[in-house]
Amino acid sequence: MKMDEIARAIVEFDDKKAKALATKALKAPNGFEAVVESIRVGMEEVGRLYESKEYFLSDLIMAAALAQDLFEMAKPYLTERARPAKGRILVGTVQGSVHSMGKSILISILTSGGYEVHDLGADVPAEKFVEKVREIKPQVVGLSVGLTQALPSVKKVVEALKAAGLRDQVKVILGGNAATEERAAQAGVDAYGASAIAGLRIIDSWMK
């Protein structure tokens, strides 16, 4: 993995440098593709450092926020030749859970990882998930649960997707403070993401 200056600036949280370099790079032909690739490479390295415990939660949040800013800067330069999104993902925090920090990190990581992400917000009832899955047809639904009291809501979403005949059309991944591997299995989801980076890896493997 070759790190260019933009990727390096993301890894070092150098907000000003990353944005200045991106502004310049976006003016070149294929600028969008180049910047998005730099974001991907930078975030890949941040993910590696986080997993090896050299980086911490706030480092991940800062890098992801910067990546998101760069992505927003790059969007107007999107050309028809640009690579399409790797997939469409619907995310939301289940009903009864208002914590959204993990979900915000996940959204930044997924966006910078090349996915089209739709956020339903926090405290979302099961029927809202069903409605949105019907509307945007995502390949993956990411559920976040911050409180154990809200765990039954995870199962409700899974059941509601089944009842609507949509369960076979989407993969469902669960993350958040109250989630564990065992609880994810009990709720009937396809995978448990122990962290936003782990979630990205799992979703990447599904999209291959």
Place this chain on the structure above:
Amino acid sequence: MPAQSRAQLRVVRDPWTERNTFHPDSRRVPGVSLTPRERIWIALEKGEPDKIPMFEFEVQIAEKIIGKSPVSPEEASRLKEKGKEKELRERNFEYRVKLWKKLGYDMISVPRDLLPLAQRIAPDLAYLGGCGGVSPMPGSMGDIQTIRRFYFDKLALRKQCREMTLKAIEGAKAEVEAGFSIIRGGLDDMAGKEGPYLAPRFYEEFIFPNLAKLARAIHRAGAKLLVHSDGDLRPILDGLVGSGIDALHSIDPSSNMDILQVKEKYGDRICILGNVDCAWTLTWESVERVVAETKASIARAAPGGGYVLSSSNVIHASVPVENALAMVETGHKFGRYT
């Protein structure tokens, strides 16, 4: 307690009550029964009282345990409308004290203006006061703006931390003057399941030096500093304990905090409170599992003293009453030092 037994004890000064209390060696006196306040103080001194003290910040299922609050929602609204907020708070506090006595808890959080009431209706309980924080701390809601300041706004942040620390010290001193000898504050809720909200270097640079100043000031005033945070604190525990805090709540097992490891590594420097998992066991498991986990926490953390039995956060509204009571009963039954 027979006067003769008390005379055998080594005594230490309780700065709050201006009375003498027991040195941790009091555990060695057979047949001595301590007051809740004495029990808590000895635990804070890392000693073994007569039995393991118990404490909760909050119990949100009071009605299921002691029946309805005497203040109905309608009456509460009426009192508020009439500007009798203090009376409302006093009556709610009285209800809370009733619950604390029923459950046999040893320490209760008390707002400063209600301390005289607490001293009148619950003279034996230990009272927990509070002071402000020494640093801004991102909440658990994705507070990116606060986190960003630690990366990009260090000069202003350092100044703010200094000012906050001075204010926290003033607040703590005022609490001690009012009559508290145990202060919760400095920082609060600093970690989640994935670890501390901020990278450890920021705690070392901005937070722990200021926390140490607060701890020193509180100690000079003759009181003790209690810090609460759930989440996985392991990457910052050395610095946190090294700041000179006296007690740490809540040793959250749902975030990989192992009370035995904390006890072995830090048990000679801090008093440990907590550990019975309110995120899972107390909420979802059977009474038998609650009893087993409570006994396990006691077995791991109580030997040698310096332990207060508590949930890993609060007894929240989703905890079944039978589980909450099972934990309390287990604490009373198996929490005796021999």
